[in-house]
Amino acid sequence: MNKVYLDNNATTMIDPEAYEAMLPFLGENFGNPNSLHSYGNATHAALGRAMDQLYAGIGAKDSDDIVVTSCATESNNWVLKGVYFDILKEQKNGKNRIIVSSVEHPAVGATAAFLESLGVEVTRLDVDHNGLVSPQALKSVIGDDVALVSVMNANNETGVIFDIKSMAEIAHAYGALFHTDAVQAVGKIPVNVAESNVDFLSFSAHKFHGPKGVGGLYIKNSRELTPLLHGGEHMGGRRSGTLNVAGIVAMGKALENSVKFLDFERSQVRRLRDKLEDAILEMSDTYVVGDRQVRVPNTILASIKGVEGEAMLWDLNQAGIAASTGSACASESLESNPIMEAIGADAELAHTALRLSLSRFTTEAEIDYAIEVIKKATNRLRAISSSFSYAPSWHKSGL
Template sequence: MFHYFDHNATTPVCKEVLEALPELAKAWGNPSSIHWGGRQPKNILRDARKAVAEAVGAGSPLEIVFTSGGSEANNTVIKGLFDYYQTAQFLTPEQRLRTHYMCSAVEHPAVIKAMEHIQALGARVDFIPVNRRGEIDLDFYQAHLSEETALVSVMFANNETGTLFPIKQMAEMAHKKGALFHTDAVQGFGKVPVNLQDLGVDFASFSGHKFYSIKGSGFLYSRKGSNFSSLINGGGQERHRRGGTENTLGIGCLGVVAKRVGLIAEKAEALAKLRDHMEARILSEIPDVTVTAGETPRLPNTSSLVVKGADGETMLMSLDIKGYAVSTGAACSSGNPEPSPVLLAMGLSREEAQNSLRISLGWETTAEEVNGFIEALKVVVARLRSLNNNEGDSCHV
């Protein structure tokens, strides 16, 4: 029996998408074709664009740019805006001075590496620190914002700890300096309601496989009037903002899931109760366990634990043998022997980071599964601690 507790890495494809796939796959024509072969695919794109725009609270379907996923959307904003400010004609003198960029120190690698890329090309980049509770340093942010700031990129929610960031407040602060604001909302949509107009951001990134759709499809919200250079040059697709024939199948699936947006608040409440029940039992039944950022507003499905005396990778493999899929951090960094950069940036020690486990629940997770997981975790932790005690100091170098 297998139980999936790693929904922040990816989500299972929902029943509605599985049912829609055969019909969507029949629309094999090119959406750019004027003849009959392109009409149905074009309608699929139009319907999906409208559905996702409504689901995330965009001002207009035309503000949606379909991409291959969150990483492409993040790179499009950061690299595309840097290139635009470097090369576009008719820029104002103020825009030409904007060579400063900011992001949090706990962003997804797609943002961190894109920022490092433009830094190597001459941009000035500041990484906003966070504290041990996962809270962003707003004093640092305020002190470093200036009339030279082009873009601020701060994630809606952290993928490892679930920490929610004050996006609306930070966007308002950026706009007072004339800077644009981007949020990587990949971990938010599908777990909590997202309203982009209320948040007041200029750009936002989303990935379908994080909210029960298929991989290889996502979208970028680009508020009307927010310009950037296209990352992928080609035809005139996506209003010249993203070249390449559209992934009709993937985009159609996005539209199917987007129409279930009304379920999100209900599911969030149920997930929060289940996650809190899980954490309460673990903390009371397994000694020397702490919840990272447990007192900070978080996604309702996410729990990051530090289990003293138990190596995270070994816990993961032991739980996998018992049929429970969990994570030690971001799935895109699996196989990296180094501890999580996110946890280290929060001020956890290397030992604490190495003894961490991330559990992320999903819409179909049951109380029975959670209780079974807790029992399995108790056995695994007791065994690892016993082994460590028996080995004594000889296991350390």
């Protein structure tokens, strides 16, 4: 049976070079980098090189901080909760509100809801039918009472890219900080923190062919931010916990290689994505969320009318194809896709969501096979559907 992995927005295979780079630190070079003996010192050169790769990979300056975390979920929590303790709790300068988009990853969305339970006012920005949050929408609700705006760089389900540079400018004009969850952007499109002028940026290694269990938080100009984890002087006292040397080294190499392959992402990965997307749209009553020109090159969120997302996943899995109905962090839930609901799809349509996400390791033969299987599965599932009826104009007229 063929095996095809089209769930790269959930996690990616590790880059072979990143894998090789981490192996020495899982074996003979096992020392704690904070130890003063030779075992600890043996890790320092590789750690320094990895940190240089991270700074270069997102365009950070020497005056900035990149703090290594366990994942972007930790980074996101740290920003929102740090701003709570630094500003919101005491309502400094009258600031007691944060703004987030309605389609943030739960690592931001659930943390915002937690702050709301502590008395923080949370404003949620709606998206349009293409899944976009506009800078104008932010401008219409922001005020001097806002401490933080958090809007993702690219959506984890649709791949839609948000104009974070414009939104950061708006936030700063009102004295607010700006954070972006860039998990689905780093390694797929150019990310430059100096150009976008964000104050905080979260990323996670396993989304750009690094290992799981390691990520980072960019902090502009090394500004103060109350730590999420206390206990030691690691990472300059900003984030306690013995460093994951192997993970950091692999993350640095994975990011360096991902940046090298950005042109390949723009050309070849996009070409294969578009080929798969075109094949889906050739079928009747299908829809893909978001203009492909404003999406990261690898992502499709499609709806195939009359086909439950979970049923499609079953057929795909039986054929050796990995995909999803949305965020892996919510994959155990059989509720309708929240992004589909956010763009205005009805409940029935929201249950048909199918997310397909490629990587630079995806081949043309795999896409050809996936197209064949998806078409066969669609025909089979529609044939046994009690609700599907042929309506050839559906996918052209929108939701």
